[in-house]
Amino acid sequence: MGSSAGVRSVVAKALPSASKACMGSVSDVTLNITFVDNDGNRASVPALVGQTILDVAKTHGIDLEGPCGGGGGAISVQRTAKWHDTTYGEGPLCFFCHVQIPSSFNHLLPAIGESDDQGLEDVWQDEVTSQSRLACQITLDKKHEGMVVYVPDAPPTDII
Numbered sequence: 001m002g003s004s005a006g007v008r009s010v011v012a013k014a015l016p017s018a019s020k021a022c023m024g025s026v027s028d029v030t031l032n033i034t035f036v037d038n039d040g041n042r043a044s045v046p047a048l049v050g051q052t053i054l055d056v057a058k059t060h061g062i063d064l065e066g067p068c069g070g071g072g073g074a075i076s077v078q079r080t081a082k083w084h085d086t087t088y089g090e091g092p093l094c095f096f097c098h099v100q101i102p103s104s105f106n107h108l109l110p111a112i113g114e115s116d117d118q119g120l121e122d123v124w125q126d127e128v129t130s131q132s133r134l135a136c137q138i139t140l141d142k143k144h145e146g147m148v149v150y151v152p153d154a155p156p157t158d159i160i
């Protein structure tokens with residue numbers, strides 16, 4: 001028996017049954033995704049459930065810009081039928097974190113919002129495809145294990 005198995009056995013015996021039910025393993029909250037850059041270089045990296053694709057890219061030094069972090073824009077909120085409000089510090093603003101996800105993962109991704117789609121087109125123009133997403137708006141779950149994320153080149157500099 002390895003030492004980690006021995007430790008698990010001792011801990012499992014010492015804990016009440018309710019605590020045993022809560023015990024998970026690291027593999028319950030980790031997954032792997034693969035980034036592919038514009039030159040075709042691939043980097044398969046570990047990620048945590050709950051991180052965004054942008055979080056994972058920053059953690060592993062992947063060249064993916066995202067200065068607003070997904071929480072820098074003004075969002076129009078309909079409070080009631082007559083009360084329309086604008087909140088700040090919520091939602092995407094920069095639209096720099098453009099990634100493209102293969103269509104085989106489409107069913108695992110949230111629908112892209114109209115304003116996100118428009119923001120991507122404003123910044124990335126012809127490079128936007130039906131696979132385009134904002135990396136800051138995709139929160140990872142176990143179901144994303146093995147997902148491939150293509151990172152296009154930087155946005156056109158003449159509009160920044």
Ligand code: FES
Pocket residue numbers: 054065066067068069070071092093094095096097134135136137
């Ligand atoms: S980081 Fe700014 S829109 Fe995603």
